[in-house]
Amino acid sequence: MKISTYSADELQKSYGIDVTSLDTGAAARLGVAAAWVDIEPGARSEAHQHDETETWVVVSGTGELTVGVGKHPVRAGTVVQFEPFETHSVENTGDTPLVLLSLYWRDADRAAHAAGGPGDRRFGTRPLFVFSSAPTPNGDLHLGHLSGPFFGADVFVRYQRMNGADAWHLTGSDDYQNYVVAAARREGREPAETAAHYSAEILATLRLMDIDVHQYTATSRDDAYPDALRAFFSRLTDSGTVAPRAGAALFDAVTGTYLFESGVTGRCPTCQAETGGNVCEACLEPNVCTDLVDPRSTASDAPPRAGTVTRYTLPLHRLAEDIAAHHRLGRVPAPVKELAERLLRREHLDIPVTHPAGWGVRPAGTEAEGQVIWSWLDYAYSILHGIESLGRGLGRSWRADAPEQDWKIVHFLGSDGSFFHPMFVPALYRIAHPDWTPDIDYHINEFYLLDNSKFSTSRRHVIWGKDVLSPRTVDSIRFYLALTRPEGRRTNFEHDAYETYVRQTLIGSWQGWLNGLGDRIEKRYGGAAPDAGTWTPEHTAFLARLDTRLRLLTGSLGPDGFSLNQAAETLNGIVEDVTAFARLQAPAADVDSCKDEARTAIALELAAARLLAACAAPVMPRFAARLAAALGGPPPTAWPRTVTLVPAGTPIDLTRQEFFATPGAPEQDPAPQAEAAPQAEAAPQLGPEGTGPLLLPWLSDLVRHTLRLPSDAPVRDSTLVQMGMESLQVIALQYQITEQVGADVSIEDLLGDKSVAELAALIADGAEPDALAAHQEVTA
Incomplete structure (x- = not known):
């Protein structure tokens, strides 16, 4: 017998609260690891998750338990068990210490099951708002733009909907950006006219890319938007955290124009790379323009002059703990956490949130006369406004001024937004809505290069979406971008490599196999799917292989492991597997004694084609619908849970189908020329x-x-x-x-x-x- 008694003297800090582990001998006799937990009145543990199964027995006190976004009261006598990877924390809401015994152990099977399932994130049971970062309407979209947030969000939503989730894709045009003013000046138009023009062009390009957007908010053309944004801004100022503060600023030496964002360039004070105002695309750190090394105005050649201006300012360093807690709740890539740690080590991180300018929404009051609300604060509110606008169209009671705890938000963004989206925006939400704990996941892509250098409209180093997208090419482009988009590292688009891939892989391998399969079914089975006959070990092994591909795709498109690179590779893997299988089965195809085995092989090839159609639907919806129709079925709407055979007798129309267009071919191919005699x-x-x-x-x-x-x-x-x-x-x-x-x-x-x-x-x-x-x- 071994007895261990709780002792407050042995407590040590862990997860922000006091914890003491039972000694090794006592824990061993229990058969599990164990620890006493003591939480002082008003204290709260850090939200965390782990691979162990854990049981809490509350010994004394009262508190509130948070699991994911759900809250539950606990008191003496409460017993709680957490599955592996459930995010949980507890707060002492009483006047006496909250004491509990924690028992935890590892169960590999249980952890593996939890890792492969939705867990406590409940993607299928609450509204899911998926945002692609709002484009600046100062130009149309090129392949670099399209490969990133828009495409990622579209595939993510399509997959979630196939799994029954209440998922929506939201975006809009970030009309009040300073870059719109620069484009308007360059083109001889007013900013509002420029924003409206390019916003329409952007929407048209998204449609050509088969990107579904369920809510598109054009901020400068929404009559209700300015007052709603002012109300959000007033929430921030009423808190006292966002307040007018005098600070250094830069002005053009010739025109006297206040310089920020596109109006100023220089070297980043952190990494020395060339950058524009307010954020560095190289190290991703923000700047306040006055800290740029050798700053230059884009309006004149004279060195900018320094001055002082009073602006509303957010002291972001005061919200370091809130930002860290936010990052523990959802899916936040490791580079963002590293950036946050790097930035929040600073003694001060004061971010101006109003700027002297003529284009934008002016805040209420007179403390910032002649200033407008900064576009990034504007963007933070536009997210909530977009949810309310979407809800209005759907008959839902979602409100921007009362965000709900059950909302799940997912952001797709480029790496240059790594400071603004996961740090600046949630800090604003914490101030404006202190009782709301936003549950947000972040999916970030790096820059997509063109022939090993950045897409550049000024150098005409660009491939515009409208120049290459059509109903016949969109599937090829979507698949190739999925395969090569920059996930976790910069990647490169080369037009010749793209065309070669389409010819050799999508046409030569995918379409060649499907057409050939149709030809064999026509010749041997009268154009109808045969019923499976005798199964060989090779047949069952191939079926298992298809099931493995399905599970890989489910993980690649799921919310935690989302990767279009992996999804595209696995889709192509299905075709590689089935062509290898068919090649091995071909010698016995016309052997009389093997005819029952041969029709099983064909049935399995059709099962692979059916699986390909269903699993390709989020990535290539047109291809998926066309292939499903050729297999005698409707467009895929549900994600498959298992590999299934095409019903025997189903008419199959694969032989003469064009699934992918030859690169460079005209939309309507001319009649072929007669061959020489x-x-x-x-x-x-x-x-x-x-x-x-x-x-x-x-x-x-x-x-x-x-x-x-x-x-x-x-x-x-x-x-x-x-x-x-x-x-x-x-x-x-x-x-x-x-x-x-x-x-x-x-x-x-x-x-x-x-x-x-x-x-x-x-x-x-x-x-x-x-x-x-x-x-x-x-x-x-």
Whole structure:
């Protein structure tokens, strides 16, 4: 027997409260780890989560337990058990110490199950507001923009909706940005006109990209917005935390214009990189313009002059603990936490939130005469305003001035917003709505480069969305951006690499397999899905492999492990798996004794196609709908829980489907030109003793038939790879060559760099004499 007694003298700080572990011997006899917890009146533990299962037994006192966003009263005699990874904290709401015994242990199976499930985050049971960071309406969207927050948010929402979540994609135009004024001046327009013009262009480009936006807030064209923003600002000033403070400022030496954001450049005071005003894109730290090294005005060549101005200012350093607590609640990438720790080590971090300017919303009162509310504070409120506007259209009672604890917010943003979104904005919410604990996840992408340098409109180093997006190309672009978008590191877009990938992978492999599968089903099963017959170990192993791919995709598109890079790789992995499986099954496809096994193999290929359609739906909705229709079903609307076979007898229409357009091809392909007459194909003499040209007309027709090309399509000087032929079709072609002329030609030769005319010569070299003689008679 071992007895351990609670002793206040042994308490030590852990998670912000007093904790003492039971000694090793006592804990071992209990069979679990154990600790006493003592929370003083008014104290609160830090929100945290861990892989252990934990049970609390409240011994004395009263308090309030928070699990995720739910709150529960506790008192002496309460017993609580936490599943692995449940975020929890407790506050002492009484006048005496809250004492509890914590028992915790590791259960690997339980932890693995919890890690793979939704846990306490309840994505499917509460409203889910997914924001892509509002674009500045000073230009249209290029591929760099599209690859980031907009695309990420769109796929995220599509996946959540397939899983039954009440999910919505919200964004808008950040009209009151200082950069809009710069664009208006450059283009000879008023800021409001410029914002309206580019906001419309941005929306049109998002539609071309098949990005669904359920609430788009154009702040300068919403009549209710200015007064609502002023009311939010007054909440901040009424708290006393945001107040007028005199501080240093920069002014243009010629015009006297106050300089901030796009009006000033210089070197970052932290990393020395070239930067604009208010934030550095290199180290992501904010600046206040006066701290720039060698500042320069963008309005004149004269060095800026220093001055003083009184602005409303937020002392962000005072909210360091609140920001840290916010980061413990939701999904916050490690680089953001590192940036926060770096910034909040500063003794002072005073951020002006009003600026002398003519474009923007002026705050109520006279303390900031001639100033407007800073666009980043404006943006913080626009998030809440967008939720209220969305709710109004849906008949929901969501209010911007009374945010609800049950709201789940997810932000998709570029890395240059790593200070503003996860630090500055939640600090403002803490001041304006102290009783609200916003539950926000952050998904951040780095910069997408074009030919290894940043997209730049000024240098015309850019690919505009409208220049490349169309109904026939949008799926290819969405998939390639998913595969290469900058997640956790900068990545690069190269147009030639994109076109090669589309030709070789999406057309050559994906479409080639699907067309070939349709061809085989037409020939062997009359165009209808066969029922599975006899199952071999290879069949069951392949089914298990498909299930593994499904689980990988579920994790890649889920809220905790969301990664479009991984999702795209796994989608392509399905095709790689099924083409390898089909290639191994092909030799027995026409063996009479294996016909029951052969139809199982085809049924499994169709199951893979069905899985591909369902799992591709968030990433490539048009492709998914077209593929599902070709498999005899409606567009996918629910995320699959398991791999299922296509019902036997379902009509299959895969053979002549175009799922991906050839890069550079016109929207409407012209009629193919007629191929030259056989006499033209017969010259030059390619085979031994001139026999190669004898087989060229035959081989050309065979290739056209196998690839389902028009009867007069030119093929003589093309390789099989150039025509989009893939391995399964090549196997069929290889069999027919052997059967018809007796020549044994390797797959490597067929998929090499030989044209059809050169292949005819190679085949003639190994063909049976009778076959050559027969072709001699045909061409004589």
